[in-house]
Amino acid sequence: MSRRRQAVIGAATVMGTAAALVAGYAAAGATGLIDVAALATLGVLIVARGAVRGEKPRSVRPKKQRRDPGRRPADFPAYASIASDVEWARMSQRHYEHALRPRLARLAAALGKSGAIDITGPADPDGPGPDLATLERIVTHLEAP
Numbered sequence: 001m002s003r004r005r006q007a008v009i010g011a012a013t014v015m016g017t018a019a020a021l022v023a024g025y026a027a028a029g030a031t032g033l034i035d036v037a038a039l040a041t042l043g044v045l046i047v048a049r050g051a052v053r054g055e056k057p058r059s060v061r062p063k064k065q066r067r068d069p070g071r072r073p074a075d076f077p078a079y080a081s082i083a084s085d086v087e088w089a090r091m092s093q094r095h096y097e098h099a100l101r102p103r104l105a106r107l108a109a110a111l112g113k114s115g116a117i118d119i120t121g122p123a124d125p126d127g128p129g130p131d132l133a134t135l136e137r138i139v140t141h142l143e144a145p
Contacts, residue, residue, distance in 0.1 A: 078143045103142070110138045 017040050024036030085103060089096035111134065 078139055082142070106141065107138060110134075110141050 020036050020040060021033060024032035026032070028035070082103065085095070085099045089100040
């Protein structure tokens with residue numbers, strides 16, 4: 001584009017903007033001037049955005065989820081079911097009473113502690129948890145229909 005053509009386009013743009021500002025001031029005073037100035041600024045930003053050529057933005061890739069390839073949630077259906085029951089029980093007393101509480105009672109019976117479940121009481125004196133045979137029996141009992 002020649003320099004003369006750029007100068008003519010620039011002068012026409014400045015004159016058009018000035019004319020619009022004067023017309024806005026004549027029509028509604030200071031409010032009209034502010035309105036026309038805001039619209040002129042918006043127009044300048046839109047034209048500038050269209051005129052600026054840049055490279056196409058990169059697409060956003062989803063985060064890679066690190067999972068152990070040897071284990072899937074489908075491999076442990078009882079765990080998924082228990083986790084779901086615990087989450088719902090936190091939200092609703094009904095879910096606690098009808099889903100989680102019977103499961104906890106079955107778990108206590110499988111552990112040989114058929115009394116009331118008191119999660120606020122003292123820790124179990126015989127260690128941090130049951131042995132593997134007991135765990136296997138519990139999982140088998142919980143996964144049974």
